[in-house]
Amino acid sequence: MERNDRAREDTPAPGDIRDLISQNVLESIPxxxxxxxxxxxxxxxxxxAVAILGFPASELEGKGFGQLFFENDANRLFNQIIVDIIHNEVxxxxxxxxxxxxxxxxxxxSLVGSFLRYMSEIAGVVLIIQDNTGLFAAQRRENELLREKNRIQEDKIRALDTLARSVAHQIRNPTLAIGGFAARLDTLLRKHGIESDYPGIILEEAARLEGIVKAVNKMSRIPSIVPEPTRLGDILDAARGKTDxxxxxxxxxxxxDMEIADVQVLADPELLTMAFEEIFSNSVDFSPSPGVDIAVKASTAEGWAQILVEDLGPGVADEHRPYVFDPFFSxxxxxxxxxxxxxxxxxxxxxxxxALRESTVGGTTVAVTLPVPPPSR
Known part of the structure; x- marks a missing residue:
C-alpha cells in the first residue's frame, strides 16, 4: 500500500505533462x-532564438526588447516588425x-510575428525567427551566376553580329566582281559567236550569294526593340501592304481573308511589321500559282494575342518542319x-x-503568340 502511494506521488499531473511537452518542444525546434x-x-x-540572435540566454530572458535591440541602428528593419505588430495589432x-x-x-x-491579446488586455507579442542566411547567400550567388551567364551570352551575340557583318562585307565585294566579270564574259562569248550557259549560271549564283549577303546584313542589324502600345491590326495591315x-x-x-480582333500589343511597330511581312511573303514565294490565298486570324486568350496565318500553298514536308526557322535553310x-x-x-x-501548326486547309499554318499588356487602371 505504501509502494502504491509513493508511485502515485511520483506520477506527474496532467498539467505538469503538458508543461513538460511544451518545454521539450521549445528546446528542440530549430x-x-x-x-x-x-x-x-x-x-x-x-x-x-538564443543561437540566432547571438545573445547568451541570461541576457535575453527578462530583459527589455528595446534595451537589447533598439540601440543598434543597423537592426532597424528587424526592430520595426515589433513596432508594426503592436501599433497595428497584426x-x-x-x-x-x-x-x-x-x-x-x-x-x-525570416520573421513571423503576431499580436497577443488575453480577454481585453494586451498580452504581448510572439516572434518566430528563422535564419535564412545560407539560402539567401545561395540565391545571391545563383543570381550573380545568371547575370554573368547572360553577360557572356550577350558578348557572344555581339561577337557573332560583328563576325556576320565582317564576313558579309568581305564576301560582297568579290561577289559583285564575279557577277561583273561573268556579264563581260557572256558579252565576249556572244561577240565571238560562242554559245555557253556557264556565264549565266555564274551570274545566277552570284546573285544568289548577293541575296544571302543582304539577308545576313539585315539579320545582324536588327536594332533593339522599342516597344509601345500598338494596335495589332495596324501592324498586320502595314505588313499586308508591303507584301502586296x-x-x-x-x-x-x-x-x-482577314479576321482581326481589336487587340493591342506592346511592340516595336516597325520591327513587328517586318516580321509579319516575312511570314506573308513566305506564302507568296512558295505559291505555285500567281493567285495567292492568305488567311489571317487574330484573337486574344489569357493575356496573349494569337495570330494564325494560313495559306493554300504546297505546305511543308514533315522532314523539313524542324528546320524552317533555321537561318540559311530553304x-x-x-x-x-x-x-x-x-x-x-x-x-x-x-x-x-x-511555330508551325497542322494546316486545316492543306497549305501551311504559322502560329504566332505575343504578350498583351495588362489593362491600364
Missing amino acids: IGLLLVDRTGSITVANPA VGLRREAPYVTPAGETLHL ARAAGSAKKVRW TRPDGSGMGLALAREVIVEHGGNI
Missing part, C-alpha cells in the same frame, strides 16, 4: 521563438530583414533561308513565340 510581454520584456527565448505579419549580431555578423532572417508590293514584283496577286534554289529566321528573331525579342 526555429527561434521569442515571447515579449506587454511591458516589452522578453519572457521566453528558446535555444534556437496577426501573422511576415517580413524578411537583415540582422547584425553582437559579434558583428550579418544574418538574413513584293507580290506585284513577282507578277503575283494576294487574295486576303528548299527553294534561289532562297536565302533568312526570312522566317528573321521573323522568329523579332517575335522572340518581343517575348512571343512562332
Whole structure:
C-alpha cells in the first residue's frame, strides 16, 4: 500500500505533462521563438532564438526588447516588425530583414510575428525567427551566376553580329566582281559567236550569294526593340501592304481573308511589321500559282494575342518542319533561308513565340503568340 502511494506521488499531473511537452518542444525546434510581454520584456527565448540572435540566454530572458535591440541602428528593419505588430495589432505579419549580431555578423532572417491579446488586455507579442542566411547567400550567388551567364551570352551575340557583318562585307565585294566579270564574259562569248550557259549560271549564283549577303546584313542589324502600345491590326495591315508590293514584283496577286480582333500589343511597330511581312511573303514565294490565298486570324486568350496565318500553298514536308526557322535553310534554289529566321528573331525579342501548326486547309499554318499588356487602371 505504501509502494502504491509513493508511485502515485511520483506520477506527474496532467498539467505538469503538458508543461513538460511544451518545454521539450521549445528546446528542440530549430526555429527561434521569442515571447515579449506587454511591458516589452522578453519572457521566453528558446535555444534556437538564443543561437540566432547571438545573445547568451541570461541576457535575453527578462530583459527589455528595446534595451537589447533598439540601440543598434543597423537592426532597424528587424526592430520595426515589433513596432508594426503592436501599433497595428497584426496577426501573422511576415517580413524578411537583415540582422547584425553582437559579434558583428550579418544574418538574413525570416520573421513571423503576431499580436497577443488575453480577454481585453494586451498580452504581448510572439516572434518566430528563422535564419535564412545560407539560402539567401545561395540565391545571391545563383543570381550573380545568371547575370554573368547572360553577360557572356550577350558578348557572344555581339561577337557573332560583328563576325556576320565582317564576313558579309568581305564576301560582297568579290561577289559583285564575279557577277561583273561573268556579264563581260557572256558579252565576249556572244561577240565571238560562242554559245555557253556557264556565264549565266555564274551570274545566277552570284546573285544568289548577293541575296544571302543582304539577308545576313539585315539579320545582324536588327536594332533593339522599342516597344509601345500598338494596335495589332495596324501592324498586320502595314505588313499586308508591303507584301502586296513584293507580290506585284513577282507578277503575283494576294487574295486576303482577314479576321482581326481589336487587340493591342506592346511592340516595336516597325520591327513587328517586318516580321509579319516575312511570314506573308513566305506564302507568296512558295505559291505555285500567281493567285495567292492568305488567311489571317487574330484573337486574344489569357493575356496573349494569337495570330494564325494560313495559306493554300504546297505546305511543308514533315522532314523539313524542324528546320524552317533555321537561318540559311530553304528548299527553294534561289532562297536565302533568312526570312522566317528573321521573323522568329523579332517575335522572340518581343517575348512571343512562332511555330508551325497542322494546316486545316492543306497549305501551311504559322502560329504566332505575343504578350498583351495588362489593362491600364
